[in-house]
Amino acid sequence: MIFYLLRRILYTIPIALGVSLICFMLVHIAPGDPINAIAPPDAPLDVVAQLKHEYGLDKPLPVQFSIWLIHVAQGDLGHSLVTGRSVWEELKDAIGNTLRLSLVAATIGFFLGSVFGATAAAFRGTWIDRTLVALAVTGVSLPHYWLGMVLVVIFAVLLNILPAMGAGPGGMAWIWDWEHMQFLILPAVTLSAIPMGIITRTVRGIVVEVLNQDFVTTLRGKGLLKSHIFTHVLKNVAPSASAVMGLQLGYLMGGSILVETVFSWPGTGLLLNNAIFQRDIPMLQGTILVLAMLFVSLNLIVDLIQTTLDPRIKRS
Amino acid sequence: MKTIHEPLVQVRDLRVRFVSKDATVHAVNGIDFDLDSHETLCVLGESGSGKSVMLRSLMRLNPPNKTVISGTLRVNGQDLVTATERQLSDLRGRVVSMIFQEPMTALDPVFKIGKQIAETIIRHEGISRAEADKRALDLLELVQIPSAKERLNAYPFEMSGGLRQRAMIAIALACKPKLLLADEPTTALDATVQIQILLLLRKLQKELGMGVIFVTHDLGVAGEIADRIAVMYAGRFIEEGPTSELMRSPLHPYTQGLLGATVHPGMRGSRLITIPGAPPNLEHLKEGCAFAPRCSKAQSICLNQTPKTMQTSPGRSARCVLLASAT
Numbered sequence: 102m103i104f105y106l107l108r109r110i111l112y113t114i115p116i117a118l119g120v121s122l123i124c125f126m127l128v129h130i131a132p133g134d135p136i137n138a139i140a141p142p143d144a145p146l147d148v149v150a151q152l153k154h155e156y157g158l159d160k161p162l163p164v165q166f167s168i169w170l171i172h173v174a175q176g177d178l179g180h181s182l183v184t185g186r187s188v189w190e191e192l193k194d195a196i197g198n199t200l201r202l203s204l205v206a207a208t209i210g211f212f213l214g215s216v217f218g219a220t221a222a223a224f225r226g227t228w229i230d231r232t233l234v235a236l237a238v239t240g241v242s243l244p245h246y247w248l249g250m251v252l253v254v255i256f257a258v259l260l261n262i263l264p265a266m267g268a269g270p271g272g273m274a275w276i277w278d279w280e281h282m283q284f285l286i287l288p289a290v291t292l293s294a295i296p297m298g299i300i301t302r303t304v305r306g307i308v309v310e311v312l313n314q315d316f317v318t319t320l321r322g323k324g325l326l327k328s329h330i331f332t333h334v335l336k337n338v339a340p341s342a343s344a345v346m347g348l349q350l351g352y353l354m355g356g357s358i359l360v361e362t363v364f365s366w367p368g369t370g371l372l373l374n375n376a377i378f379q380r381d382i383p384m385l386q387g388t389i390l391v392l393a394m395l396f397v398s399l400n401l402i403v404d405l406i407q408t409t410l411d412p413r414i415k416r417s
Numbered sequence: 418m419k420t421i422h423e424p425l426v427q428v429r430d431l432r433v434r435f436v437s438k439d440a441t442v443h444a445v446n447g448i449d450f451d452l453d454s455h456e457t458l459c460v461l462g463e464s465g466s467g468k469s470v471m472l473r474s475l476m477r478l479n480p481p482n483k484t485v486i487s488g489t490l491r492v493n494g495q496d497l498v499t500a501t502e503r504q505l506s507d508l509r510g511r512v513v514s515m516i517f518q519e520p521m522t523a524l525d526p527v528f529k530i531g532k533q534i535a536e537t538i539i540r541h542e543g544i545s546r547a548e549a550d551k552r553a554l555d556l557l558e559l560v561q562i563p564s565a566k567e568r569l570n571a572y573p574f575e576m577s578g579g580l581r582q583r584a585m586i587a588i589a590l591a592c593k594p595k596l597l598l599a600d601e602p603t604t605a606l607d608a609t610v611q612i613q614i615l616l617l618l619r620k621l622q623k624e625l626g627m628g629v630i631f632v633t634h635d636l637g638v639a640g641e642i643a644d645r646i647a648v649m650y651a652g653r654f655i656e657e658g659p660t661s662e663l664m665r666s667p668l669h670p671y672t673q674g675l676l677g678a679t680v681h682p683g684m685r686g687s688r689l690i691t692i693p694g695a696p697p698n699l700e701h702l703k704e705g706c707a708f709a710p711r712c713s714k715a716q717s718i719c720l721n722q723t724p725k726t727m728q729t730s731p732g733r734s735a736r737c738v739l740l741a742s743a744t
Contacts, residue, residue: 315522322478322517323537323588324510336527412527412572 109404113397120393121173121386125166128382135182135380156182169386178390179383183375188387191372196391198268199368201275202361203353205285206292211346213293214300219338221301222308233301240298249291249363256287263287266365288364292357296349303345304338311337340411347403351396425596425628426452426475429489433467433474433652436485443702444470446652447488449726454595457622457629459643459660461636461675465696467652468632472598475630476513477505493595511541514589518601520581524573530557530584531569537591556587561617579610583617590621597622599631603638615641636679640664645732648672651697651707654726658733668735671708706736714739 136152153159157168172179178188214237221233257265264284268275275281311317311334320330354369361370369388376384408414433445444467452458462468473479474486477497490497493512497505517523525533534556535549544552550569557565560583573581582602589597599618603611619642622629633639639646639660646663648656648671656669667673677690694711697703706712709719716738724736 315517315519316525318478319515319517319523319585319588320525321506322476322509322515323540323591324506324508325536325540326506329536329540333525333528337525340527410527413574 106401109401113394116397117390117393118170121170121390122166124386124389125162125169125382128380128385129162133380135382137380139182169383173390178387181376181384182381183379183384188383191384192369192387192391195367195369195372195388196395197275198366199354199357199361199370202285202288202292202366202368203350203357205289206357207296207346207350207353209289210293210296210349211300213297215304215342217297217301218304218306219308221305222312225305225309230305234305237298237301237305240294240301242298243294245291245294246359246363248294249288249360252287252291253363268367284366288357288360288366291363292353292360296346296353299349300342300346304342307338307341308334336410340407340414343406343410344403347399347406351399354395354399355392423491423494424451425454425456425493426450426630427489427491428475431471431474431488431490432486433470433479434485435470435479435483437483440700443699444652445474446702448652448654450647450654450657452596452628452630454628455622455626457619457631457642457644459639459646460630460632460649460654461634461639461646462632462649463634463696465699466649467699468649469600471649471652472515472600472630472632475596475598476509476515478509478515507541510537510589510594511592512594513596513598514592514594515598515600516582516585516589516602519605520578520585521573521605523585524581524588526573529570529572530576534584534588534591537588541592552591553587556591557584559590559621560584560587562587578606579613582606582610582614586614586617586621590625593625594627596628596630599629601633602631604633604635611638612641618642636664636675648675652699653707653736655708655737656735662733668729668733668740669708669737670712670714670739672735706738 135156135158136149140149140152150159157165160168169179178192180187181191184191217233217237221230224230253265256263263286265287266284268281268284314337317330317334320333325333357366357368358370358374360366361368362374365371369392372384373388375381376388428448428450431445431448432443435442435444446467448471450458460468460471470479474484474490475492475497477486477500479486481502486498488498492508495504495508495512497508500508524530531550531553534553535546538544538549538552539546542549554565554569557568562568562580562583568576568580568584573584576584582605585602602618603614606614615638618629618631621627629642631639631642643660646658646660647654648663648669650671656663656667656672658668663672664676667676671692674690674692678692692711697707697710704723705720706715706722706724709715712719718738722738724738724741726734726736727740728734729740
């Protein structure tokens with residue numbers, strides 16, 4: 102088990118390297134120059150050259166990448182080209198906000214998805230099943246920036262009961278009170294639509310498969326009551342369902358760019374969005390690296406949970 | 418007047434249909450038999466003859482939303498046709514138990530063997546977990562599982578097919594049922610393991626005094642374990658009788674064909690006789706003997722009229738017009 106863990110942690114090094122390299126290359130393939138974002142459009146050429154030199158942007162790309170890498174290895178993610186603040190300082194708060202948003206969205210999505218999926222499976226072939234599956238397909242198919250805007254129009258503009266953007270008063274300091282939480286509701290509901298749909302379909306599929314297995318007949322044959330059979334089914338469904346949920350949680354953390362932008366939620370998504378438009382390379386690189394590491398460690402946690410849930414999976 | 422002695426199982430004109438939007442399958446089409454405790458009945462038939470459906474209906478285990486059942490079905494004095502789902506679940510596992518064909522898939526893969534035995538006992542007898550665990554250990558020893566104590570904490574995938582089937586038997590016997598139903602329990606096992614399981618079942622049946630109904634397509638297995646054999650075809654018993662008599666002088670052409678298509682020692686070199694054709698489609702139930710299209714002795718009357726059960730001697734009967742013309 103210890104060796105398995107160590108091996109998995111070592112695996113993250115090549116993943117981190119690969120992700121950083123690809124991201125670095127993509128930024129430089131895209132048109133535009135970070136200097137354009139910093140210097141005024143009419144700045145004289147020698148000033149631009151001076152700036153380029155100061156930020157190290159005149160060096161060859163492999164050298165730029167190596168310098169960044171050496172700094173990261175020493176725990177230094179660099180400074181934002183735009184604000185001049187430390188990347189890590191900006192990220193710290195943003196990660197907290199993204200985690201808060203994605204965990205709440207995941208809780209909503211996974212809870213509804215599990216309930217809908219299990220219900221659809223229990224009533225498979227009936228109108229209940231068809232309605233829930235239709236709901237799931239809708240959840241997956243709706244573009245969530247569109248859903249976000251519609252929710253804003255309804256709840257913030259027309260009904261005026263929920264705030265449309267931001268993360269509440271007091272800047273970055275978050276407290277779990279209504280004053281702050283009301284800002285979380287709309288983005289979290291928007292973000293939960295896709296995982297709700299995917300988990301509904303997944304859980305329905307797995308539960309139907311488990312219910313069709315012979316051992317369910319054995320359980321009925323033993324005279325067990327429905328509630329008792331349900332716990333058996335649950336324990337059989339849990340390993341695969343938790344794997345899909347873990348992946349979804351990963352996507353939520355990395356994939357909330359659009360939703361965070363629509364709601365101006367100060368998380369990593371908004372940070373990324375700004376960094377992309379301003380060609381803020383250190384910010385972009387740092388954020389992506391940290392998100393990739395989050396995703397990888399989440400996968401590891403899911404694998405470990407699965408091992409404890411399903412005795413047939415052995416890690417050694 | 419009330420009868421003094423009611424048999425353990427009493428089946429009269431049992432019919433089972435599976436109804437869905439696309440088709441109706443007539444799986445069981447009028448079966449009558451009695452079974453006493455201590456008695457072993459073997460139901461012999463090929464795939465699709467309705468034998469498993471008949472067996473499952475003895476504890477109403479067929480899918481409830483698709484199954485239509487009619488006739489009389491009494492087990493241990495209780496009417497199963499009118500019983501509620503709650504009454505049935507009280508009966509299942511306590512009065513009637515079943516052993517299934519595939520020991521791998523019939524056990525829950527993520528629950529320990531001990532737990533799967535104990536939960537049955539807890540469900541029906543309401544005893545504590547510790548007591549139930551102790552009973553589970555006794556049961557594993559009863560079915561002769563080596564190092565039973567360790568096996569209590571084993572998962573099904575950690576055991577061989579033979580051991581899993583023994584564990585399945587332990588679950589079935591957990592609450593000392595009066596009636597044990599066995600659905601081809603040895604079909605999925607190796608030949609050497611098969612005979613061990615059969616011997617174990619026979620021994621347990623004697624010790625616990627259960628009535629046993631054993632479904633199989635294997636004549637050898639039937640000869641090994643049964644007091645009586647019933648031959649099933651297209652959802653009906655077409656012949657019934659004590660094991661040795663039925664094997665020695667089969668009455669129905671189908672039974673004769675089955676026995677002819679079995680390998681005996683001393684037959685080396687001679688040609689094996691097979692029954693031509695395939696069993697009928699049970700979606701369309703026709704009047705007439707279901708076996709007639711495959712029968713070498715069929716007459717025109719066979720196609721028009723379903724033969725009645727004829728008793729030739731006490732305990733022996735068959736559904737064939739040839740018997741009527743012979744007497």
